[in-house]
Amino acid sequence: MEPVMERENDRQQQLLPHSHQAWMEVNLTQLERNVSLIQAHLAHQPLQMAVVKADAYGHGAVVMVRKLAQCGFTYFAVATVEEGIQLRAALSNHTILILGPTPEAQIPEVIEHDLTPTVCTYRFAKELHDYHLEKGEDKPPVSVHIRLDISESSIGINLQTAADFVAEIQSLSTLDIAGVYTHIPSAYGGDLEVAEAEFASFLSTARQLKQVYGWTNCLVHAQSSPGILLFPDLACDMVRTGILLYGLPVLEHASLPGIAPLMEVKARIAYIKTVESDKQFGYGYQYRTDQKVRIASIPIGYNDAMFLYYWQQGQVLIHGQYAPLYGQVYMDYFLVDVTHIPSCQVGDEAVVIGRQGENRIMAEQLAAQCGIDALHADCVHLWGSRLTRTYIEEETGEEEGDTAHAT
Numbered sequence: 001m002e003p004v005m006e007r008e009n010d011r012q013q014q015l016l017p018h019s020h021q022a023w024m025e026v027n028l029t030q031l032e033r034n035v036s037l038i039q040a041h042l043a044h045q046p047l048q049m050a051v052v053k054a055d056a057y058g059h060g061a062v063v064m065v066r067k068l069a070q071c072g073f074t075y076f077a078v079a080t081v082e083e084g085i086q087l088r089a090a091l092s093n094h095t096i097l098i099l100g101p102t103p104e105a106q107i108p109e110v111i112e113h114d115l116t117p118t119v120c121t122y123r124f125a126k127e128l129h130d131y132h133l134e135k136g137e138d139k140p141p142v143s144v145h146i147r148l149d150i151s152e153s154s155i156g157i158n159l160q161t162a163a164d165f166v167a168e169i170q171s172l173s174t175l176d177i178a179g180v181y182t183h184i185p186s187a188y189g190g191d192l193e194v195a196e197a198e199f200a201s202f203l204s205t206a207r208q209l210k211q212v213y214g215w216t217n218c219l220v221h222a223q224s225s226p227g228i229l230l231f232p233d234l235a236c237d238m239v240r241t242g243i244l245l246y247g248l249p250v251l252e253h254a255s256l257p258g259i260a261p262l263m264e265v266k267a268r269i270a271y272i273k274t275v276e277s278d279k280q281f282g283y284g285y286q287y288r289t290d291q292k293v294r295i296a297s298i299p300i301g302y303n304d305a306m307f308l309y310y311w312q313q314g315q316v317l318i319h320g321q322y323a324p325l326y327g328q329v330y331m332d333y334f335l336v337d338v339t340h341i342p343s344c345q346v347g348d349e350a351v352v353i354g355r356q357g358e359n360r361i362m363a364e365q366l367a368a369q370c371g372i373d374a375l376h377a378d379c380v381h382l383w384g385s386r387l388t389r390t391y392i393e394e395e396t397g398e399e400e401g402d403t404a405h406a407t
Protein backbone atom coordinates (compact mmCIF):
# COMPACT_ATOMS: atom_id res chain seq x y z
CA MET A 1 0.00 0.00 0.00
CA GLU A 2 1.28 3.42 -0.88
CA PRO A 3 2.00 5.65 2.12
CA VAL A 4 -0.13 8.44 0.65
CA MET A 5 -3.12 6.22 0.49
CA GLU A 6 -2.65 4.96 4.02
CA ARG A 7 -2.77 8.53 5.22
CA GLU A 8 -5.90 9.17 3.19
CA ASN A 9 -7.70 6.38 4.97
CA ASP A 10 -6.38 7.04 8.47
CA ARG A 11 -9.52 8.94 9.34
CA GLN A 12 -11.54 5.81 8.93
CA GLN A 13 -10.28 4.65 12.32
CA GLN A 14 -12.12 7.38 14.20
CA LEU A 15 -15.40 6.86 12.42
CA LEU A 16 -18.81 6.32 13.90
CA PRO A 17 -20.61 2.97 14.16
CA HIS A 18 -21.69 1.40 10.89
CA SER A 19 -25.22 2.70 11.20
CA HIS A 20 -23.87 6.23 10.92
CA GLN A 21 -22.05 5.57 7.67
CA ALA A 22 -25.21 5.73 5.56
CA TRP A 23 -28.50 7.21 6.64
CA MET A 24 -31.76 8.88 5.73
CA GLU A 25 -32.96 12.21 7.05
CA VAL A 26 -36.70 12.90 7.12
CA ASN A 27 -37.81 16.50 7.62
CA LEU A 28 -40.96 16.53 9.75
CA THR A 29 -41.31 20.31 9.55
CA GLN A 30 -41.56 20.02 5.78
CA LEU A 31 -44.21 17.34 6.31
CA GLU A 32 -46.23 19.89 8.31
CA ARG A 33 -45.82 22.41 5.51
CA ASN A 34 -46.94 19.87 2.89
CA VAL A 35 -50.00 18.99 4.97
CA SER A 36 -51.03 22.67 5.25
CA LEU A 37 -50.48 23.31 1.55
CA ILE A 38 -52.63 20.32 0.58
CA GLN A 39 -55.31 21.35 3.07
CA ALA A 40 -55.40 24.91 1.73
CA HIS A 41 -55.70 23.56 -1.81
CA LEU A 42 -58.66 21.40 -0.73
CA ALA A 43 -60.80 24.14 0.74
CA HIS A 44 -64.02 22.18 0.16
CA GLN A 45 -62.95 18.77 1.40
CA PRO A 46 -61.84 19.04 4.99
CA LEU A 47 -60.95 15.39 5.58
CA GLN A 48 -57.70 13.81 4.57
CA MET A 49 -56.75 10.19 4.96
CA ALA A 50 -52.96 9.76 5.10
CA VAL A 51 -51.75 6.84 3.01
CA VAL A 52 -48.88 5.30 4.97
CA LYS A 53 -48.48 1.93 3.26
CA ALA A 54 -44.99 0.64 2.42
CA ASP A 55 -43.68 2.01 5.72
CA ALA A 56 -44.99 5.47 4.82
CA TYR A 57 -43.34 5.26 1.39
CA GLY A 58 -40.05 4.44 3.10
CA HIS A 59 -40.14 7.36 5.54
CA GLY A 60 -40.77 5.15 8.60
CA ALA A 61 -44.49 4.75 9.28
CA VAL A 62 -44.45 4.76 13.08
CA VAL A 63 -42.84 8.19 13.42
CA MET A 64 -44.72 9.56 10.42
CA VAL A 65 -48.16 8.62 11.74
CA ARG A 66 -47.39 10.16 15.13
CA LYS A 67 -46.52 13.41 13.40
CA LEU A 68 -49.53 13.18 11.08
CA ALA A 69 -51.82 12.57 14.04
CA GLN A 70 -50.36 15.71 15.65
CA CYS A 71 -51.18 17.53 12.40
CA GLY A 72 -54.82 16.52 12.89
CA PHE A 73 -55.14 13.37 10.80
CA THR A 74 -57.65 10.85 12.10
CA TYR A 75 -57.78 8.52 9.07
CA PHE A 76 -54.88 6.39 7.88
CA ALA A 77 -54.58 3.84 5.08
CA VAL A 78 -52.30 0.83 4.78
CA ALA A 79 -51.99 -2.07 2.34
CA THR A 80 -52.03 -5.03 4.71
CA VAL A 81 -53.27 -6.20 8.10
CA GLU A 82 -49.64 -6.47 9.27
CA GLU A 83 -49.04 -2.81 8.47
CA GLY A 84 -52.21 -1.90 10.32
CA ILE A 85 -51.20 -3.85 13.42
CA GLN A 86 -47.78 -2.22 13.40
CA LEU A 87 -49.39 1.22 13.57
CA ARG A 88 -52.22 0.50 15.97
CA ALA A 89 -50.21 1.29 19.11
CA ALA A 90 -49.32 4.73 17.75
CA LEU A 91 -52.90 5.42 16.59
CA SER A 92 -55.14 4.40 19.44
CA ASN A 93 -58.27 6.32 18.41
CA HIS A 94 -57.86 6.56 14.68
CA THR A 95 -59.33 4.74 11.71
CA ILE A 96 -56.87 2.45 9.94
CA LEU A 97 -58.24 1.38 6.56
CA ILE A 98 -56.75 -1.62 4.77
CA LEU A 99 -56.86 -0.67 1.10
CA GLY A 100 -56.75 -4.06 -0.56
CA PRO A 101 -58.74 -7.26 -0.07
CA THR A 102 -57.96 -8.94 3.26
CA PRO A 103 -57.48 -12.72 3.42
CA GLU A 104 -60.32 -14.33 5.37
CA ALA A 105 -57.78 -16.00 7.66
CA GLN A 106 -56.88 -12.55 9.00
CA ILE A 107 -60.40 -11.62 10.09
CA PRO A 108 -59.61 -12.33 13.79
CA GLU A 109 -56.70 -9.86 13.65
CA VAL A 110 -58.85 -7.26 11.90
CA ILE A 111 -61.34 -7.43 14.76
CA GLU A 112 -58.76 -7.67 17.53
CA HIS A 113 -56.86 -4.60 16.36
CA ASP A 114 -59.94 -2.64 15.31
CA LEU A 115 -58.80 -2.28 11.70
CA THR A 116 -61.22 -1.21 8.99
CA PRO A 117 -61.20 -3.67 6.12
CA THR A 118 -62.10 -3.00 2.52
CA VAL A 119 -65.04 -5.09 1.35
CA CYS A 120 -65.00 -6.13 -2.28
CA THR A 121 -66.41 -9.67 -2.18
CA TYR A 122 -69.61 -10.98 -0.62
CA ARG A 123 -67.74 -13.96 0.75
CA PHE A 124 -65.37 -11.83 2.81
CA ALA A 125 -68.23 -9.69 4.11
CA LYS A 126 -70.18 -12.78 5.15
CA GLU A 127 -67.17 -14.34 6.92
CA LEU A 128 -66.53 -11.09 8.74
CA HIS A 129 -70.17 -10.93 9.81
CA ASP A 130 -70.22 -14.56 10.96
CA TYR A 131 -67.01 -14.19 12.93
CA HIS A 132 -68.27 -11.03 14.56
CA LEU A 133 -71.61 -12.60 15.47
CA GLU A 134 -69.84 -15.55 17.01
CA LYS A 135 -67.26 -13.59 19.00
CA GLY A 136 -68.64 -10.20 19.66
CA GLU A 137 -72.25 -10.24 20.78
CA ASP A 138 -72.02 -7.02 22.74
CA LYS A 139 -69.49 -5.35 20.46
CA PRO A 140 -70.40 -2.44 18.19
CA PRO A 141 -70.67 -3.25 14.46
CA VAL A 142 -67.45 -3.59 12.43
CA SER A 143 -66.73 -0.62 10.21
CA VAL A 144 -65.99 -1.48 6.61
CA HIS A 145 -65.43 0.52 3.45
CA ILE A 146 -66.82 -0.80 0.16
CA ARG A 147 -64.50 -0.46 -2.80
CA LEU A 148 -65.99 0.19 -6.23
CA ASP A 149 -64.10 -0.16 -9.52
CA ILE A 150 -64.83 2.09 -12.46
CA SER A 151 -62.23 0.56 -14.75
CA GLU A 152 -63.82 -2.89 -14.44
CA SER A 153 -60.28 -4.22 -14.52
CA SER A 154 -59.06 -3.62 -11.00
CA ILE A 155 -59.86 -4.41 -7.36
CA GLY A 156 -63.44 -3.54 -6.43
CA ILE A 157 -67.08 -4.01 -7.41
CA ASN A 158 -67.98 -2.84 -10.90
CA LEU A 159 -70.40 0.08 -10.88
CA GLN A 160 -73.12 -1.80 -12.76
CA THR A 161 -73.29 -4.47 -10.09
CA ALA A 162 -72.78 -2.17 -7.11
CA ALA A 163 -76.48 -1.87 -6.25
CA ASP A 164 -76.98 -5.66 -6.18
CA PHE A 165 -73.80 -6.15 -4.18
CA VAL A 166 -74.76 -3.60 -1.61
CA ALA A 167 -78.26 -5.06 -1.30
CA GLU A 168 -76.64 -8.36 -0.28
CA ILE A 169 -74.15 -6.75 2.10
CA GLN A 170 -76.91 -4.73 3.73
CA SER A 171 -78.40 -7.90 5.17
CA LEU A 172 -75.26 -8.49 7.22
CA SER A 173 -76.32 -6.69 10.36
CA THR A 174 -72.96 -6.51 12.14
CA LEU A 175 -71.32 -4.52 9.35
CA ASP A 176 -71.33 -0.74 9.45
CA ILE A 177 -70.77 0.76 5.99
CA ALA A 178 -68.48 3.60 7.04
CA GLY A 179 -67.16 4.36 3.57
CA VAL A 180 -67.55 3.87 -0.16
CA TYR A 181 -64.52 4.55 -2.28
CA THR A 182 -62.70 3.94 -5.51
CA HIS A 183 -59.20 4.38 -6.89
CA ILE A 184 -58.99 5.98 -10.32
CA PRO A 185 -55.86 4.95 -12.24
CA SER A 186 -56.63 7.18 -15.23
CA ALA A 187 -55.92 10.22 -13.04
CA TYR A 188 -52.22 9.32 -13.04
CA GLY A 189 -51.86 10.37 -16.68
CA GLY A 190 -53.46 10.03 -20.05
CA ASP A 191 -56.80 11.53 -20.77
CA LEU A 192 -58.01 13.93 -18.10
CA GLU A 193 -61.51 14.04 -19.54
CA VAL A 194 -61.73 10.31 -18.99
CA ALA A 195 -60.57 10.73 -15.40
CA GLU A 196 -63.06 13.53 -14.79
CA ALA A 197 -65.93 11.46 -16.19
CA GLU A 198 -64.88 8.49 -14.07
CA PHE A 199 -64.82 10.54 -10.88
CA ALA A 200 -68.27 11.87 -11.77
CA SER A 201 -69.83 8.47 -12.42
CA PHE A 202 -68.34 7.02 -9.24
CA LEU A 203 -69.71 9.97 -7.28
CA SER A 204 -73.20 9.60 -8.66
CA THR A 205 -73.26 5.86 -7.88
CA ALA A 206 -71.87 6.40 -4.38
CA ARG A 207 -74.34 9.18 -3.60
CA GLN A 208 -77.23 7.10 -4.82
CA LEU A 209 -76.24 4.18 -2.61
CA LYS A 210 -75.81 6.44 0.35
CA GLN A 211 -79.24 7.89 -0.18
CA VAL A 212 -81.05 4.61 -0.85
CA TYR A 213 -79.61 2.94 2.23
CA GLY A 214 -79.56 5.97 4.49
CA TRP A 215 -75.87 5.65 5.34
CA THR A 216 -75.59 8.95 7.11
CA ASN A 217 -72.04 8.46 8.40
CA CYS A 218 -70.65 6.92 5.24
CA LEU A 219 -67.61 8.72 3.82
CA VAL A 220 -67.34 8.89 0.04
CA HIS A 221 -63.75 9.10 -1.18
CA ALA A 222 -62.01 8.78 -4.53
CA GLN A 223 -59.03 11.10 -5.02
CA SER A 224 -55.44 10.12 -4.42
CA SER A 225 -52.63 12.61 -5.13
CA PRO A 226 -53.32 13.30 -8.83
CA GLY A 227 -57.07 13.63 -8.17
CA ILE A 228 -56.27 16.11 -5.39
CA LEU A 229 -54.14 18.18 -7.77
CA LEU A 230 -56.52 18.05 -10.71
CA PHE A 231 -59.98 18.09 -9.14
CA PRO A 232 -59.70 19.75 -5.73
CA ASP A 233 -63.37 20.75 -5.76
CA LEU A 234 -64.82 17.30 -6.22
CA ALA A 235 -67.76 16.84 -3.87
CA CYS A 236 -66.30 13.92 -1.90
CA ASP A 237 -66.09 13.71 1.88
CA MET A 238 -62.42 12.81 2.05
CA VAL A 239 -59.26 12.40 -0.03
CA ARG A 240 -56.53 9.79 0.33
CA THR A 241 -53.15 11.49 0.21
CA GLY A 242 -49.96 9.55 -0.42
CA ILE A 243 -47.23 10.88 -2.74
CA LEU A 244 -48.10 14.54 -2.16
CA LEU A 245 -47.55 14.25 1.59
CA TYR A 246 -44.04 13.02 0.92
CA GLY A 247 -43.42 15.89 -1.48
CA LEU A 248 -42.65 13.75 -4.51
CA PRO A 249 -43.75 14.58 -8.06
CA VAL A 250 -47.19 13.32 -9.06
CA LEU A 251 -47.94 14.58 -12.56
CA GLU A 252 -45.89 16.10 -15.33
CA HIS A 253 -48.01 19.21 -15.75
CA ALA A 254 -49.51 19.80 -12.34
CA SER A 255 -48.03 20.41 -8.92
CA LEU A 256 -48.64 22.34 -5.76
CA PRO A 257 -46.18 25.23 -5.24
CA GLY A 258 -44.25 24.90 -2.00
CA ILE A 259 -44.61 21.14 -1.72
CA ALA A 260 -41.13 19.69 -1.17
CA PRO A 261 -39.65 16.28 -0.44
CA LEU A 262 -38.97 15.18 3.13
CA MET A 263 -36.30 12.59 2.51
CA GLU A 264 -32.55 13.00 2.06
CA VAL A 265 -30.13 10.11 1.69
CA LYS A 266 -26.53 10.57 2.79
CA ALA A 267 -23.37 8.59 3.52
CA ARG A 268 -19.82 9.20 4.66
CA ILE A 269 -16.97 8.50 2.30
CA ALA A 270 -15.64 5.12 3.47
CA TYR A 271 -12.40 4.86 1.49
CA ILE A 272 -10.35 6.87 -0.99
CA LYS A 273 -7.79 5.64 -3.48
CA THR A 274 -5.83 7.31 -6.24
CA VAL A 275 -5.74 4.98 -9.22
CA GLU A 276 -3.20 5.23 -12.06
CA SER A 277 -4.27 5.36 -15.67
CA ASP A 278 -4.93 2.08 -17.48
CA LYS A 279 -5.90 0.09 -14.36
CA GLN A 280 -8.72 -2.42 -14.63
CA PHE A 281 -11.55 -2.32 -12.10
CA GLY A 282 -15.06 -3.55 -11.39
CA TYR A 283 -16.37 -7.12 -11.29
CA GLY A 284 -15.04 -9.05 -14.26
CA TYR A 285 -12.70 -6.11 -14.81
CA GLN A 286 -15.23 -4.59 -17.13
CA TYR A 287 -13.82 -1.08 -16.73
CA ARG A 288 -10.41 0.50 -17.20
CA THR A 289 -9.23 3.91 -16.03
CA ASP A 290 -8.34 6.18 -18.92
CA GLN A 291 -6.41 8.61 -16.73
CA LYS A 292 -5.15 8.94 -13.19
CA VAL A 293 -8.23 9.33 -10.96
CA ARG A 294 -9.03 9.78 -7.30
CA ILE A 295 -11.88 7.48 -6.38
CA ALA A 296 -14.08 7.54 -3.27
CA SER A 297 -16.10 4.54 -2.05
CA ILE A 298 -19.58 5.43 -0.79
CA PRO A 299 -21.10 2.82 1.58
CA ILE A 300 -24.46 2.46 -0.15
CA GLY A 301 -25.29 -0.22 -2.69
CA TYR A 302 -28.13 -2.07 -4.32
CA ASN A 303 -28.63 -3.84 -1.01
CA ASP A 304 -30.07 -0.50 0.17
CA ALA A 305 -32.42 -0.08 -2.78
CA MET A 306 -32.45 -2.67 -5.54
CA PHE A 307 -32.99 -0.12 -8.32
CA LEU A 308 -29.46 1.19 -7.70
CA TYR A 309 -28.21 -1.87 -9.55
CA TYR A 310 -29.34 -0.06 -12.70
CA TRP A 311 -27.89 3.34 -11.77
CA GLN A 312 -26.00 5.03 -14.57
CA GLN A 313 -24.78 8.57 -15.28
CA GLY A 314 -25.45 9.30 -11.63
CA GLN A 315 -23.73 11.65 -9.22
CA VAL A 316 -23.54 12.58 -5.58
CA LEU A 317 -22.71 15.86 -3.85
CA ILE A 318 -19.44 16.15 -1.94
CA HIS A 319 -18.24 19.52 -0.59
CA GLY A 320 -21.18 20.99 -2.53
CA GLN A 321 -19.86 19.72 -5.87
CA TYR A 322 -21.10 16.96 -8.12
CA ALA A 323 -18.99 13.79 -8.05
CA PRO A 324 -19.93 11.37 -10.86
CA LEU A 325 -20.61 7.68 -10.37
CA TYR A 326 -17.59 5.66 -11.49
CA GLY A 327 -18.30 2.18 -12.83
CA GLN A 328 -21.09 -0.04 -11.58
CA VAL A 329 -22.94 -0.09 -8.26
CA TYR A 330 -21.96 -3.00 -5.98
CA MET A 331 -24.06 -4.66 -3.32
CA ASP A 332 -22.83 -2.40 -0.51
CA TYR A 333 -20.77 0.31 -2.20
CA PHE A 334 -20.47 2.48 -5.22
CA LEU A 335 -17.53 4.53 -6.43
CA VAL A 336 -17.44 8.19 -7.37
CA ASP A 337 -14.74 10.22 -9.08
CA VAL A 338 -13.45 12.91 -6.71
CA THR A 339 -10.37 13.91 -8.71
CA HIS A 340 -11.75 17.47 -8.94
CA ILE A 341 -12.45 17.69 -5.19
CA PRO A 342 -8.92 17.23 -3.79
CA SER A 343 -9.84 18.46 -0.32
CA CYS A 344 -12.38 15.70 0.34
CA GLN A 345 -11.41 13.02 2.85
CA VAL A 346 -12.64 9.77 4.29
CA GLY A 347 -15.57 10.53 6.63
CA ASP A 348 -16.85 13.49 4.59
CA GLU A 349 -20.51 13.56 3.75
CA ALA A 350 -21.81 12.51 0.33
CA VAL A 351 -25.40 13.41 -0.55
CA VAL A 352 -27.19 10.88 -2.75
CA ILE A 353 -30.61 12.57 -2.54
CA GLY A 354 -30.94 16.04 -1.10
CA ARG A 355 -29.22 19.37 -0.85
CA GLN A 356 -25.63 20.31 -0.18
CA GLY A 357 -24.49 23.92 -0.54
CA GLU A 358 -26.05 25.42 -3.64
CA ASN A 359 -26.76 22.13 -5.32
CA ARG A 360 -29.47 19.58 -5.02
CA ILE A 361 -30.21 16.05 -6.24
CA MET A 362 -33.88 15.13 -6.48
CA ALA A 363 -35.27 11.63 -5.95
CA GLU A 364 -36.84 11.79 -9.40
CA GLN A 365 -33.46 12.45 -11.02
CA LEU A 366 -32.00 9.41 -9.35
CA ALA A 367 -35.06 7.37 -10.34
CA ALA A 368 -34.70 8.45 -13.96
CA GLN A 369 -30.98 7.53 -13.90
CA CYS A 370 -32.01 4.05 -12.74
CA GLY A 371 -34.43 3.68 -15.65
CA ILE A 372 -37.49 4.41 -13.49
CA ASP A 373 -40.03 6.93 -14.72
CA ALA A 374 -39.43 10.19 -12.82
CA LEU A 375 -43.11 10.12 -11.85
CA HIS A 376 -42.38 6.94 -9.97
CA ALA A 377 -39.98 8.65 -7.63
CA ASP A 378 -42.13 7.04 -4.94
CA CYS A 379 -39.67 4.18 -5.46
CA VAL A 380 -37.84 5.97 -2.62
CA HIS A 381 -39.88 3.65 -0.41
CA LEU A 382 -37.21 1.06 -1.18
CA TRP A 383 -34.61 3.01 0.77
CA GLY A 384 -36.12 1.89 4.02
CA SER A 385 -34.50 -1.45 4.66
CA ARG A 386 -31.04 -0.73 6.00
CA LEU A 387 -30.41 2.97 6.30
CA THR A 388 -30.85 4.44 9.77
CA ARG A 389 -33.43 7.18 9.85
CA THR A 390 -32.98 10.54 11.50
CA TYR A 391 -36.01 12.78 11.91
CA ILE A 392 -35.47 16.50 11.71
CA GLU A 393 -37.64 19.27 13.06
CA GLU A 394 -36.64 22.79 12.13
CA GLU A 395 -36.52 25.08 15.12
CA THR A 396 -39.03 27.85 14.81
CA GLY A 397 -37.73 31.39 14.76
CA GLU A 398 -34.34 30.27 13.52
CA GLU A 399 -32.75 30.95 10.17
CA GLU A 400 -33.93 28.57 7.51
CA GLY A 401 -31.68 25.53 7.39
CA ASP A 402 -31.11 25.49 11.12
CA THR A 403 -32.13 22.05 12.20
CA ALA A 404 -32.35 20.07 15.38
CA HIS A 405 -31.93 16.33 15.24
CA ALA A 406 -34.24 13.93 16.99
CA THR A 407 -34.36 10.20 16.44
Ligand SMILES: *Cc1c(COP(=O)(O)O)cnc(C)c1O
Pocket residue numbers: 051053099182183223224225226240241242243244
Ligand atom coordinates in the same frame (compact mmCIF):
# COMPACT_ATOMS: atom_id res chain seq x y z
C1 LIG B 1 -51.54 3.99 -2.72
C2 LIG B 1 -52.95 4.39 -2.77
C3 LIG B 1 -53.32 5.72 -2.58
C4 LIG B 1 -52.32 6.85 -2.46
O1 LIG B 1 -51.95 7.24 -3.75
P1 LIG B 1 -50.93 8.45 -3.99
O2 LIG B 1 -50.87 8.57 -5.47
O3 LIG B 1 -49.65 8.07 -3.37
O4 LIG B 1 -51.53 9.65 -3.34
C5 LIG B 1 -54.67 6.02 -2.53
N1 LIG B 1 -55.60 5.05 -2.67
C6 LIG B 1 -55.27 3.75 -2.88
C7 LIG B 1 -56.36 2.75 -3.04
C8 LIG B 1 -53.94 3.39 -2.94
O5 LIG B 1 -53.63 2.12 -3.16
